[in-house]
Amino acid sequence: MALAPGSSKRDKVNRPAVSVPVEALAALAPKLRDDPALRFDLLLDHTAIDWIADGRFELIYHLYSTVHGHHLTLTTSVSRENPVVPTVGAVWPIAHWQEREAFDLMGVLYDGHADLRRLFLEDDWEGHPLRKDYKDDSMLGLPK
């Protein structure tokens, strides 16, 4: 079953995983939660990976259904230059919280997020530390 146009199986994940184009995410999220056969009502975790060599961020959504007891890992990619993703906070409210972490540490921008603020770091912090090209003065060099 194709979840959304352009979706494909995400290989090399140890759980059922689907990769969808970022344009399909906003329409797909409510379907995943409400479809009687799917009912993914719990967004367990959301995070981002910085694939700097490919120039993209990969976003991961670990979903679980407390109704059916099955799980799904949803991934999508955005370019590093313009990392704008629609928020899924309207579908899974916890995403408001988890997306703020991804914004703070990875610099992913969530379109439609009502309260996109830094979470752990101060508001005037420069850069996003989990990016692979992040540098600051206090970072220690790796031992040679």
Place this chain on the structure above:
Amino acid sequence: MSVSLRTLNDVVRPPTTAASALATQEYFVNMGPQHPIAHGSLRLVLRLDGETVKEVIPVPGFVHRGIEKMCEHLGPRQIVHLTDRMDYLSALMNNWALAMTVERAAGIAVNERIETIRTLMAELQRLQSHVLWWGVLGMDLGAFTPFLYGFREREVIGEIFEETIGARLTMNYIQPGGLMYDIHPGFARKVKDVARYIRPIIDEYDTLLSGNVILQERLRNIGILSPEKAVALGCTGPVVRASGVPYDLRKVEPYGVYGKAEFDVVVGTVGDCWDRYCVRMEEMRQSLRIIEQLIDNIPEGPHMVVKYGARIRIPEGIHYGQVETARGVFGVTIVSDGKGEAPYRMHFRSPSFNNLWAVTALAPGWRIADLIAIQSSLDLVIPDIDR
């Protein structure tokens, strides 16, 4: 595009001037970062109308150590030491989550002895964590005695850990491929002694605190979380179970030897602070039940199946693993590019981080004193939030 970034100053507004001498006005008060209820450094900004909480704005980050970034330079055995330092009251379970994910990814099969000892240790620690939570909840609500009782029993279990592991808090015991050390020769006897000792103690806890009318008044029907809301807010562990959702990884995705042990998933009916209290009280007894079933049947075998110092290579891909800690689902995402030992990216899904968000939905409308009860019933560990 409608991405607008905000700062804390946009959220916390200066108080408005009152229209008349009798009119009330809303104001903001900082609870924390140093506040006894937080059990660590957590700042909550409260929007108040008199004593009534209108809004809670959590500002975490005071214990943020950048563990995920550090992991990108460390091998799996070294990362174990960092998992302890998130939820230090579930240190062994956090170790286990990482060890299990690494083992599954690298194709390491551990024996029955290792799995049994891991399960026993995890349940001992769940018991220890809940005992401490009980004591601290009493103190948060103004009863100091439970705190002393809770610490007394925590000590007894801590001695078991100390004897085998040599550490009491950050234990690094469960390693990818097995256990750091074999159990102490007197482990089984001592665990049985402790189980015999603690069982009546939990009943004593009930007589001491649970039946207390003040405690019940402060917990019953306070901070009600419906099952749908609990799931939508990403709650796991005793918090979601108290709302009536029987989501316990030990049952729905058995790992270790939980499949062999008989125990019940404890669920609540109302989802208020009192249910969260009762769920944890009963979980202590269920943990004892699991311990008593397993302690006589620890199989023989080596306690480590991988050579010390051998490199553990994680194949390319995304590897996710999770365990049920004392606070909920602790998930580990290892992203490997197949090169070297260190993961390309590491992410931890910590239960306290997600459970904290529930406080923003639970507290509005209640008094400040109820916020204390609500937060105490969520059982947050601050380093687990900040990572």
